Amino acid sequence: xxxxxxxxxxxxxxxFGNFVANDHLTFHVNKGEIFGFLGANGAGxxxxxxxxxxxxxxxxxxxxxxxxxxxxxxxxxxxxxGYMSQKFSLYEDLTPFENIQFYxxxxxxxxxxxxxxxxxxxxxxxxxxxxxxxxxxxPLGWRQKLAFSVAVxxxxxxxxxxxxxxxxxxxxRRQFWDLIYQAANDGITVFVTTHYMDEAEYCNRASIMxxxxxxxLDTPLNLIKKYNTTSMDEVFYLLAxxxxxx
Amino acid sequence: xxxxxxxxxxxxxxxxxxLKEVSFQVRAHELFGFIGPDGAGxxxxxxxxxxxxxxxxxxxxxxxxxPVTEFKALRKKLGYMPGRxxxxxxxxxxxxxxxxxxxxxxxxxxxxxxIKDIYSHIEPFKTRPAGKLSGxxxxxxxxxxxxxxxxxxxxxxxxxxxxxAVSRKEFWQMLKNLQKQGITVVVSTPYxxxxxxxxxxxxxxxxxxxxxxxxxxxxxxxxTELYGLRSVDMYNLLIQLKAYxxxxxxxxxxxxxxxxxxxxxxxxxxxxxxxTKGIEDVEITGIKPGIEDCFMQLxxxxxxxxxx
Numbered sequence: 001x002x003x004x005x006x007x008x009x010x011x012x013x014x015x016f017g018n019f020v021a022n023d024h025l026t027f028h029v030n031k032g033e034i035f036g037f038l039g040a041n042g043a044g045x046x047x048x049x050x051x052x053x054x055x056x057x058x059x060x061x062x063x064x065x066x067x068x069x070x071x072x073x074x075x076x077x078x079x080x081x082g083y084m085s086q087k088f089s090l091y092e093d094l095t096p097f098e099n100i101q102f103y104x105x106x107x108x109x110x111x112x113x114x115x116x117x118x119x120x121x122x123x124x125x126x127x128x129x130x131x132x133x134x135x136x137x138x139p140l141g142w143r144q145k146l147a148f149s150v151a152v153x154x155x156x157x158x159x160x161x162x163x164x165x166x167x168x169x170x171x172x173r174r175q176f177w178d179l180i181y182q183a184a185n186d187g188i189t190v191f192v193t194t195h196y197m198d199e200a201e202y203c204n205r206a207s208i209m210x211x212x213x214x215x216x217l218d219t220p221l222n223l224i225k226k227y228n229t230t231s232m233d234e235v236f237y238l239l240a241x242x243x244x245x246x
Numbered sequence: 247x248x249x250x251x252x253x254x255x256x257x258x259x260x261x262x263x264x265l266k267e268v269s270f271q272v273r274a275h276e277l278f279g280f281i282g283p284d285g286a287g288x289x290x291x292x293x294x295x296x297x298x299x300x301x302x303x304x305x306x307x308x309x310x311x312x313p314v315t316e317f318k319a320l321r322k323k324l325g326y327m328p329g330r331x332x333x334x335x336x337x338x339x340x341x342x343x344x345x346x347x348x349x350x351x352x353x354x355x356x357x358x359x360x361i362k363d364i365y366s367h368i369e370p371f372k373t374r375p376a377g378k379l380s381g382x383x384x385x386x387x388x389x390x391x392x393x394x395x396x397x398x399x400x401x402x403x404x405x406x407x408x409x410x411a412v413s414r415k416e417f418w419q420m421l422k423n424l425q426k427q428g429i430t431v432v433v434s435t436p437y438x439x440x441x442x443x444x445x446x447x448x449x450x451x452x453x454x455x456x457x458x459x460x461x462x463x464x465x466x467x468x469x470t471e472l473y474g475l476r477s478v479d480m481y482n483l484l485i486q487l488k489a490y491x492x493x494x495x496x497x498x499x500x501x502x503x504x505x506x507x508x509x510x511x512x513x514x515x516x517x518x519x520x521x522t523k524g525i526e527d528v529e530i531t532g533i534k535p536g537i538e539d540c541f542m543q544l545x546x547x548x549x550x551x552x553x554x
Contacts, residue, residue, distance in 0.1 A: 169282070
């Protein structure tokens, strides 16, 4: 893995009125890394992700994503990233190919490239039987796998995944992680949030946010050793619970 | 008396079969869990139990009552917390609770003991509109409202979905406390690790029950020897294991890959094979399966049956 930094955040602060949602966050993400962004509900993860995606401006601090500035170059950031969430990702009344045409078109891809790449994609995912069905007729697990493929269809530098595996069955959940590993192998940086702590262990590095701050950040193995625990689940519980009390 | 007796319940929406001849019993005072992914049929089943929907066929008794013909009597004894937040967003915390108490002909004071542990967390915000509460607080209010008429049976549809690991543990502690006070608790969840917190569980997938038993018995019925493997490059190890001729299954599980093999594992053969693929640091240990391992094994054998 190269040590080129694709996301750099220094003293990021985001306030809503008097409420400090992000309190001096400092971290970086390396190119090609799978980075886990963990935290309890309300810890400030969504606020930070919105800033990294160019959807919301920081109150103060330095933020650079894919080499672009999060204050002035938000349109360039948006062109260079992909995004997928559990809640919404594909249009249910369109077919998989129509969704791809739509997203590919938004990113300015030519009709020819869209067609070629989508054929390869359907073959690789063994998705042919669902190709002409509406998204709402396709089982949830398949939808999530397709949503991920659509999010990286324009070959972004970074893909943001916000709880991508919530509610899917355990086999599909693992197939989904196979796709994440493949994308990382292809050089796409993966920035992922999850409530499944076993998935936290699949990340190269993970941060744990508590009350607007990053409580700790390291490889899962180092975090587990540091807190004298046996799993990321225990590390998370220890950090998130202790902070709540303060 | 059993709290719920279901025999061969089927529920269809047009051509979609949401529940396929589902049979189970929930004993009185039990903490019973339905565990399965989205789309398995959990919500449909809970709506049938709550008398909000009619089954196409099969028989269902809840607290000895028929939810189709005796729904009025049943609803007095049943507490239901739906998966989607369904309280009045523009009423305050206290107004919502008061509303539900009044509907059931009781008062907050009368049953305060039962909800005290839960409601005390949100009582400082009782003049706040419910729509302005955080996710965790909404959940506590919804639970208080479902309990205010002192039901004999409480059913909760995915109360912990999207909730972080710490809050989930707290919520389960609340459910345990309610069980101690004599309430039968039936809960659904997509999180396999929550199975261990139930007295008995039903594993549900595609409208069918894969297994109904205690978590311990389900784990003991796992059919093959299971091994945990790890190496520095887990992704490569996973790919090579899946390609290994004697590998039956290989799945990522946190820091380990869980794998089962055809016949008895020949460690030397596996180690030699991995060596030819450039993996020399592999660590192999026999391990005890978890509920998630069992779920996946049952899922696969169920799907094989379907296609035969």
